[in-house]
Amino acid sequence: MVNKEYRGTRQWSRNRQAVAIVVWISFLSAAIATMLFFALFDPIELIAAFDPDLEAGREAGYAVGFFFFWILAALCSGVTAWLVRTAPKRDQQHR
Amino acid sequence: MATQPQNKGAADGSLYQSAAKIYPREIGGKFANLSKLATVTLLGLFYLVPWLMWDGRQAILFDMPARKFHLLGLTLWPQDFPFLALLLIIAALSLFFFTALAGRLFCGFACPQTVWTEAFIWMEQLTEGKRSQRMKLDKAPWSLNKLRRKGSKQLLWLTFSLWTGFTFVGFFVPIRQLGIDVIAFNIGGWTLFWMLFYGFATYGNAGYMREQVCKYMCPYARFQSAMFDKDTLIISYDEKRGEPRGGRKRSVDPKQAGLGDCIDCQLCVQVCPTGIDIREGLQYECIACAACIDACDSIMDKMNYPRGLVRYSTEHAMDSESTRVLRPRMFVYGALLLVLIGGLLTAMASRTPVILDIIRDRNSLYRELPGDLIENIYTLKIINQSNDARQFRLSVEGVSGLVLDGVADEISVAGGGVLSMPVRVRTNRDNAYGIMEITFNLSAVDDESITVIEDSRFLGPTP
Numbered sequence: 001m002v003n004k005e006y007r008g009t010r011q012w013s014r015n016r017q018a019v020a021i022v023v024w025i026s027f028l029s030a031a032i033a034t035m036l037f038f039a040l041f042d043p044i045e046l047i048a049a050f051d052p053d054l055e056a057g058r059e060a061g062y063a064v065g066f067f068f069f070w071i072l073a074a075l076c077s078g079v080t081a082w083l084v085r086t087a088p089k090r091d092q093q094h095r
Numbered sequence: 096m097a098t099q100p101q102n103k104g105a106a107d108g109s110l111y112q113s114a115a116k117i118y119p120r121e122i123g124g125k126f127a128n129l130s131k132l133a134t135v136t137l138l139g140l141f142y143l144v145p146w147l148m149w150d151g152r153q154a155i156l157f158d159m160p161a162r163k164f165h166l167l168g169l170t171l172w173p174q175d176f177p178f179l180a181l182l183l184i185i186a187a188l189s190l191f192f193f194t195a196l197a198g199r200l201f202c203g204f205a206c207p208q209t210v211w212t213e214a215f216i217w218m219e220q221l222t223e224g225k226r227s228q229r230m231k232l233d234k235a236p237w238s239l240n241k242l243r244r245k246g247s248k249q250l251l252w253l254t255f256s257l258w259t260g261f262t263f264v265g266f267f268v269p270i271r272q273l274g275i276d277v278i279a280f281n282i283g284g285w286t287l288f289w290m291l292f293y294g295f296a297t298y299g300n301a302g303y304m305r306e307q308v309c310k311y312m313c314p315y316a317r318f319q320s321a322m323f324d325k326d327t328l329i330i331s332y333d334e335k336r337g338e339p340r341g342g343r344k345r346s347v348d349p350k351q352a353g354l355g356d357c358i359d360c361q362l363c364v365q366v367c368p369t370g371i372d373i374r375e376g377l378q379y380e381c382i383a384c385a386a387c388i389d390a391c392d393s394i395m396d397k398m399n400y401p402r403g404l405v406r407y408s409t410e411h412a413m414d415s416e417s418t419r420v421l422r423p424r425m426f427v428y429g430a431l432l433l434v435l436i437g438g439l440l441t442a443m444a445s446r447t448p449v450i451l452d453i454i455r456d457r458n459s460l461y462r463e464l465p466g467d468l469i470e471n472i473y474t475l476k477i478i479n480q481s482n483d484a485r486q487f488r489l490s491v492e493g494v495s496g497l498v499l500d501g502v503a504d505e506i507s508v509a510g511g512g513v514l515s516m517p518v519r520v521r522t523n524r525d526n527a528y529g530i531m532e533i534t535f536n537l538s539a540v541d542d543e544s545i546t547v548i549e550d551s552r553f554l555g556p557t558p
Contacts, residue, residue, distance in 0.1 A: 012307060017311045020304075020307075020311055021311060021312055024308075036176075038173075039173050039176035040173070042162060058160050058162070059159070059160060059283065059285035059286065062159060063285050063289075
């Protein structure tokens with residue numbers, strides 16, 4: 001019986017795993033989305049189109065864009081993970 | 096306490112696995128050295144590269160505020176994004192290639208998660224001592240000594256994390272100016288935010304989460320096995336040689352005792368940063384750091400058995416079959432990789448210093464002007480991809496008598512600038528009928544070889 005002790009000490013609960021995966025994968029997706037989006041659109045022009053009176057620089061635009069994508073992606077994968085994990089067990093056993 | 100001799104025994108306790116990762120370093124070994132070398136090289140590159148200069152400016156700078164990327168002598172603009180995308184695809188494909196060839200080399204030696212974790216463990220070792228000392232320290236009640244050791248570890252970790260965050264931001268805004276701003280407490284809100292954000296991510300990932308990231312969060316760890324075949328290099332335990340395992344004295348001849356070469360010391364389990372037992376076969380948690388190879392080799396040396404009970408091998412070799420490096424999979428990945436790299440280099444080389452886009456006015460086909468003239472309106476977009484301002488001359492041909500109107504003799508475009516301008520083109524009614532092909536010709540005043548030709552259409556009345 002090798003290392004039960006070793007394995008036991010540092011295992012994450014299912015919920016913790018799910019949260020970590022959702023946060024991390026949506027972070028990666030948001031990074032890619034931000035890159036693609038801002039390669040096409042200049043935040044200065046977007047801010048000007050949205051509200052000409054708003055005084056915000058490019059940095060603010062990038063940050064808001066990134067967090068917008070992150071939240072969106074996290075919502076998406078969060079709900080997906082939740083639905084998959086809460087699906088009725090009976091249905092899954094058929095397969 | 097720092098001078099206390101190390102407990103090199105095998106079967107001590109219950110500290111979480113990542114602590115055990117220190118062990119191979121104490122034993123040493125060629126893979127531990129290789130890993131150290133990779134860590135120093137990669138971290139060295141990360142922390143030094145932003146400080147390198149090229150032609151009076153930062154050599155590698157993804158200048159987000161100015162929307163341009165400097166790569167040594169090259170300047171890339173947002174419209175060059177396909178290059179970056181291609182580069183990322185090449186990186187992903189290289190990962191496939193090397194995974195098929197040598198397994199999870201990336202995980203064990205090059206992944207930022209591994210590299211920074213190594214650095215953090217090194218700092219932990221520096222302040223809290225070796226593995227056994229740290230176990231003792233964690234169990235001990237709070238004392239001045241514990242506070243001092245834990246405190247100095249946190250101080251090192253936090254300083255290193257903040258410096259990491261600073262360096263990371265230094266890839267995106269000029270780092271020398273950033274350094275001055277930081278010292279003068281004159282730093283922009285968002286810049287500061289990203290520094291702290293990245294610093295905190297480093298601190299959390301490398302200080303606390305460590306191998307949990309690989310086990311639970313990394314997508315590559317889950318799908319890398321799809322690129323494996325029976326000829327991929329993997330870290331494997333030679334079961335035929337090792338079993339039946341069991342403890343024995345050095346003087347005992349294993350053959351006579353009916354034992355294999357594995358003395359069941361469990362050192363391979365203890366050094367494993369992800370806490371698996373390599374003797375149970377290849378598992379997805381294995382990041383191929385090769386710590387178990389070092390550990391086992393050291394024991395084999397002590398027992399005077401040949402090394403390599405745990406070693407880099409392939410499934411075919413383990414089954415005593417022949418192993419091939421050159422196999423269809425390698426050719427497919429390799430060929431794809433070569434095509435993409437070739438494509439990227441060609442595209443880079445044929446990158447023109449100026450781009451011309453022409454959009455015909457969609458609102459009207461043509462206009463009739465007094466004096467029997469037909470006019471078409473276009474919007475021209477001129478992108479100057481060089482770093483300095485340039486003058487250009489525009490001409491148009493394809494229909495006799497074509498004249499440009501509203502265009503200066505020399506059009507000036509700022510370095511990296513995009514100029515959008517309306518252009519009116521006219522000709523005599525006699526020359527214009529139906530749809531005719533015309534070409535715009537834009538050439539730099541200072542360098543005739545920089546010329547772009549763009550086709551468009553000129554519409555006239557149908558006779």
